[in-house]
Amino acid sequence: MLVRSDAARTGLQPLTDSGAVLAQLEVLRLRPPRELRLALPRRPYDRRVRERAALLSADLVRRGARVRVLHGEDLTRDPAHAEDLRRLAASGAQMRGLPHLPVWMAVADRELAIVPSDPGAGDSSATLLRGRLLVTAHQTLFDQVWAGCAPADGDAGPDGLDGREREALVLLAAGLTDEGISRRTGLSVRTVRRTIAGMMSRMGARSRFQAGAEAARRQWI
Numbered sequence: 001m002l003v004r005s006d007a008a009r010t011g012l013q014p015l016t017d018s019g020a021v022l023a024q025l026e027v028l029r030l031r032p033p034r035e036l037r038l039a040l041p042r043r044p045y046d047r048r049v050r051e052r053a054a055l056l057s058a059d060l061v062r063r064g065a066r067v068r069v070l071h072g073e074d075l076t077r078d079p080a081h082a083e084d085l086r087r088l089a090a091s092g093a094q095m096r097g098l099p100h101l102p103v104w105m106a107v108a109d110r111e112l113a114i115v116p117s118d119p120g121a122g123d124s125s126a127t128l129l130r131g132r133l134l135v136t137a138h139q140t141l142f143d144q145v146w147a148g149c150a151p152a153d154g155d156a157g158p159d160g161l162d163g164r165e166r167e168a169l170v171l172l173a174a175g176l177t178d179e180g181i182s183r184r185t186g187l188s189v190r191t192v193r194r195t196i197a198g199m200m201s202r203m204g205a206r207s208r209f210q211a212g213a214e215a216a217r218r219q220w221i
Contacts, residue, residue: 011129011130011131012127012130013128014117014125014128015117015125015126016125018046018048021114022052024114025056026052028060028108029055029056029059029060032059032060032063032065033060033065033108034065034109035066035068036057036060036065036067036106036107036108037070037106037107037108037139038057038067038068038070039101039142039145040069040070040071040072040084041071041101041103041104050084051087053084054087054088057069057091057093058087058092061092061093067088067093067094068093068094068146069088069095070096071096071101072098072099073098073099073170074099076097076216077216085174086176088174089171089175090176092183095167096146096167096170103115105142107139110135110136112128113129113135113138114126115129115138164185164187165195167184168196169199171184171185172212172215173216181196196208199215
């Protein structure tokens with residue numbers, strides 16, 4: 001009787017370095033999912049993985065897929081990471097930031113997930129997960145964090161921002177124009193401008209750049 005290994009039964013495949021992760025992202029480009037969930041903290045993956053994730057996001061959105069991205073709010077204060085976030089936001093991905101995001105992950109539909117092999121190691125090794133049970137667990141975790149990291153419209157968080165203001169501010173800090181924020185949020189351009197003007201007035205900011213810097217200083221994003 002043939003006995004399958006634990007890895008075979010559970011659908012675990014090691015991705016030993018950034019090159020292997022990049023190869024798997026290319027597979028997703030060639031066989032695009034209907035929805036991609038990305039969680040992007042500061043570590044552990046190198047710039048090439050972040051850039052490829054932005055390109056993959058743009059390609060999937062063009063094909064009609066939904067892409068959602070969770071990112072650590074501290075990334076907006078780092079020029080290199082902020083540029084990656086701008087690319088992702090410009091690609092049409094939905095973006096939400098939160099103060100602490102411990103692990104990187106990519107979840108494609110309910111078919112596969114890429115997660116760190118050892119979240120505490122800080123290296124680029126990862127594990128490819130297959131099988132509905134394993135993948136759905138990560139999908140559910142992502143969705144719970146996504147739902148909890150932005151208050152609903154009209155519901156102010158501890159910083160006094162409601163959901164609409166928070167999302168507009170994150171996209172503003174990522175470098176999107178009013179029109180780009182309008183497309184990403186579904187709000188009219190007029191509403192976006194009014195929302196941003198209100199936040200700028202509250203912060204005493206005279207420019208959009210100053211508003212982003214002040215929001216970062218106050219740890220609003």
